[in-house]
Amino acid sequence: MNQKHYSLDELGWKKHFKDQLEVENSTELIPARVTMTHKGHLVVSTGESEMLLKIAGKGIGSLNEQPTVGDWLLMDSKTMVPVKVLERTSLLQRMAPGQEIKLQPIAANIDTLFIVSSCNSEFNLNRIERYISLALEAGINFVLVLTKEDLTEEAQEYRRQAEHLFKSLQIVTVNGKDQQSVKCLQQWFKPGETIALLGSSGVGKTTLLNTINGTEKEKTGSIRLGDDKGRHTTTTRSLHVMESGTLLVDVPGIRELQLHDCHSGINRAFSEIVEAEEICRFSDCSHEREPGCAVREALENGTITERRLANYLKLKEEAQKNTSELAERAKRKSGKKKKYSRKWNK
């Protein structure tokens, strides 16, 4: 963030958070928003000043949640130690990449998600459906932003393909490097509202931020020739106040967006399949060969596509597997705790 001073409202302080502070009924607590997270530390802003907080071991002190960019914290006004993460209006999270089975918060208190994808070989319908499911699960507004329209003659073809992904999906095609071109995004810019930019590395998230901001402040990086893959240029999650009063969150490119506990999001993202499933005669139907299966029928008459059905089944299975593995892990952990406390109580 820049050095300017902001009011709490300008940082996105809303009634939902004010109400929680009132319940605390303490003049010793002051709110601050997480404006940056990086390995080992995070930065919070009270509007008046910014502070760097170290994350020791698993988290910060005894906080009730692992804070992420966009979160509101209550700080002890004397020690400036965070004592609480306020309940969020929304949370975008995924399975953490790597071996360990755990969740990773991506960004909190987001009002609108810009799903950023490019008009090149990065464009992938299955992947966009993941982001749509995530936004629907989080209960937030979402827009598909297709960048690099200036590098292809086919931008409208990309848009046309994406239109079928969700009823009345909001889609814009832009040249993220051009100020005139990104003006179409202004319709979602509202003071105090927070927008997150999410997508693969190299799609131009930081470029969009810089162009909207009118500065080249944040580092961008070229993509590889041949496969259009980015180089993971951005390594921090950061929140920026735009001139319009909107707050933009830029995050590192996402390699893999593994979903968990996303049942309602997936169902809403694939409603035509769920509708066919509901009228299917067989409660345990695999929708593969069963004669009279309503899903097969919908495939034949074109209401459902093979691609969407396959992606729907894949996402559902993945989300279920991740949810049960997380539950299993939590059970194991609480079992261990009980064992220790029993030992100590002897």
Ligand SMILES: Nc1nc2c(ncn2[C@@H]2O[C@H](COP(=O)(O)OP(=O)(O)OP(=O)(O)O)[C@@H](O)[C@H]2O)c(=O)[nH]1
């Ligand atoms: N021609 C053109 N180039 C673009 C556009 N958007 C981004 N680029 C270029 O694409 C490359 C990647 O852009 P970045 O903004 O660094 O991408 P990013 O999504 O932030 O990538 P990570 O930080 O790695 O996640 C840079 O060379 C940009 O100049 C666009 O709309 N048109």
Ligand SMILES: [Mg+2]
């Ligand atoms: Mg970036």
Ligand SMILES: [Zn+2]
């Ligand atoms: Zn069936």
